[in-house]
Amino acid sequence: MALAAKLQLRQSQSLVMTPQLMQSIKLLQMTHFELERFVDEEIERNPLLDRAEQHEEIVSEASARSDGQPEMADDWGSSDTILSAEAISEKLDTSLENVFPDDPGTMEQLGPDLAAQWKSSATGAGAGGSGDFDIEDVFAATVTLRDHAGEQIAFAFVDAGDRLIAHDLTDALDEIGYMRGDIAEIAERLGVGEAVVLDVLSICQTFEPAGVFARDLAECLALQLIRRDRYDPAMQALVDNLELLARRDFQSLKKLCGVDEEDLVDMLAEIRRLDPRPGLAFSSGSADTIVPDVEVRPASDGSWTVELNPETLPRVLVDNIYFAQISPLTKDQAEKDFLAECLQNANWLTRSLDQRAKTILKVASEIVRQQDAFLVHGVRHLRPLNLRTVAEAIGMHESTVSRVTANKYMLTPRGVFELRYFFTTAIASAGEGDAHSSEAVRDRIRQLIDEEQPVDVLSDDAIVDILQREGIDIARRTVAKYRESMNIPSSVQRRREKRALAAAGR
Structure with missing residues (x-):
């Protein structure tokens, strides 16, 4: 059989993960602080992105200046041009150093008293924007x-x-x-x-x-x-x-x-x-503050209101006006490609952030619907729940729900909980009732041990019997595993400790 080169055409289908799609998936599992850092990096390298808060401040300042202040000179640009504080300082050239240069001749003309007052006022104005001294601006050095x-x-x-x-x-x-x-x-x-x-x-x-x-x-x-x-x-x-x-x-x-x-x-x-x-x-270490991503409040009709925390949502705007102004000025093809890429990335980021917020809200709403009894009555009524149940209810993939619930927190009337706290395994019922949540069973075991007396310390077998009578079908090794996960010693160790504490109380 002779060997020969052949040219063949084949059609095939494959799923390709683009860099933007991969980044969108990563956005889902980012925490609030990681997302803020990522957005700041994108704004720094993309001139078409801006914070909504900064844009609103600039617009409000411009409107206030147009209403109550005279217009700027023509050489500063058009009336709708917004200048930064640094640009205005450069045009006026009236910084403290330019008004009174810090040289010996000027200081001698001012005199020692006025020179000292001028230096102190200049230092205060340059440091904090006003001459007032604020004691809160002074921090004691940390002693290690x-x-x-x-x-x-x-x-x-x-x-x-x-x-x-x-x-x-x-x-x-x-x-x-x-x-x-x-x-x-x-x-x-x-x-x-x-x-x-x-x-x-x-x-x-x-x-x-x-x-x-x-x-x-x-x-x-x-x-x-x-x-x-x-x-x-x-x-x-x-x-x-x-x-x-x-x-x-x-x-x-x-x-x-x-x-x-x-x-x-x-x-x-x-x-x-x-x-x-x-x-x-x-130790100078500080604990990170948990900022809830979702807030749950009781509604007037007896249901629950689920809202996203606005503090965890970065507000990003695409500056299409600046793009329209700068596009006609670009002559090089490389510049045009750069602007087109910046616009595409900016639009992608805003869409991804919006989709991320909608996905978090959708998952959180389904969790609240599934765990309504927990919000009303407490941990004993926590239902068994897994990722697949939520994914099928909202029409998403199980991996998407897993990414959304990672490092996200929900503020409820019963406290702040991680979203994954509501996903617990099921423990079969001893009768024909519904299954029990493993977290609810843990809480019941903890309560039984807290209420035991020094003369009647419950063994793992005794706890199993009590739970069996309450309709919870659980094995002794499972009780021992839950007890050890809560750092609760064995019945022998608890009996010794409770007797010693009882003797100390006498």
Whole structure:
């Protein structure tokens, strides 16, 4: 069979994801802050995009100027031309430096008193736009844990070598105040013996706040107990066996510490008053504020009003007027292609943002319809719900609903919840009733454990029996899994802890 080249035509269909389509999909799962950052980047590189808020401010300023102020000179352009503050300053050339140049001759003519007043007024006007002093504009510098330790090092050590070691130990502090460096490595790097580093560390462990420069939790607690003069042999045995305390093995702790139950309760109360993370007092981290994307309020007819939060919707406008003005002035084909691409991208962004808002509102409305009982009665009436149910109800793909519900929050009369909170698995009913939501079952387990008495602590089997009588068909391993996910100890550990708390109450 001879080999020969052939030219064949074939027709085929394929789904191609364009870059704009891929970007539209990404917009769905962006958070409010990510979306704002993305829009700002698009506005920065696209001259045909602008914020609606900025456009409204410019229009209002122009209308106010045309009503109550004289028109500008002709050399500034036409009357409808809007100049920025920087452009006006350049044309007038009346900045403070131009009116009174800051040179010795001018200052001598003004005199020392007037010169001082002029400098102070110029500084105030240049900094804040007015000469008034606002105390809120002054912020105290944040003192970090390393800064606080460095101040104490300057007074605690006389020898320069010890100070160097102390500063090296300070660099090894983590955010909670523990020294995470290796003593042998530090000694080798600084060319000193390990005993010298340990001596410096022992001095640093006397710094404020109590417990800093500890190498683990036990040492941190011991340092604070020493400061309180409570580190006796019994307390030392308790600190050395924190793993027994975590397991609530109070019987073993009483034997190791050589104390009775009353003394052990007092020792546990002393431990609870200590701070296991002393360095967090100097932490400058701040929690991000959750801004709900959807707001749900009761309507007058007994239904629910679902609205998008306007604060999470970036208002973007396409400047078609500027495009019409600049298009006739373009002569190069590259410039024309650039303007056409900018217009296309601007129109695409506005359509994508509008489609994103409509999709979020549609998904949120269906969630509210499905979880109406939760909004009225609480978590016990949360219905089992999955992404496919919502997707089929609103005529969208399941993946689209998944992207929309990612990192989006809903403000309801019962609080702020992530949209994915309303999607829970179903637990079969023991009878012929409806299935139960796993989140509602978790809440019921938590309530049963909170209401139990020290003499009648519920085991997992007992919780299963109670739930079975309430019509919830659940296995023991599922109860154990839900209990562990809520960080609730076992019945044995809870019994020990509740008896100790009851004894302390007596």
